[in-house]
Amino acid sequence: MRTPHDVLNEWMQAINNADVEVLLSLYDENAVLIPTFSNRISNTREKHRDYFERLGARPGLSITLHEKTLIVQEVSETVAALTGLYNWRFEVEGELLNFEARFSYVVDLSREAPILHHHSSQIPRML
Secondary structure (H helix, E strand, O other), X not given: OOOHHHHHHHXXXXXXXXXXXXXXXXXXXXXXXXXXXXXXXEOOHHHHHHHHHHHHOXXXXXXXXXXXXXXXXXXXXXXXXXXXXXXXXXXXXXXXXXXXXXXXXXXXXXXXXXXXXXXXEEOOOOO
C-alpha cells in the first residue's frame, strides 16, 4: 500500500517533470487546492489543470522537500495529514529564483486519487 510520503514523492516527481496528467491523477475529483502561486482557490479539475499548466510552463521548474520538516499525522488507517516545507525553483525574467513554501495535504490512501486537500503558501517574512 502507498504511504503518505509516497504520495508526496509522486507529486514532487510530477512537478519536476511538469507532468500535468500525473498531477491531476493524484487529486480527488472534489479536491481543494490552495496553490502557492495563485490568489484563487481551485476546487475543480479544470482549475487544477489551468494552474498546473501555467506553473509547468515556467523554465527551470523544480521542487525539493526539506525532509527534516516533514510531519505525517495519521488520522485513520487510510487518512493522513502531511505538513512541511519545500523549495520551489524556476526562472523569472531569465533569472533562476528560489521560493520557500510551507504545505499541508490531506490524503486518503484508500483512493486511487488520494489528495483530498492541498494548501501551499510562500513563507512570509517574520514580523
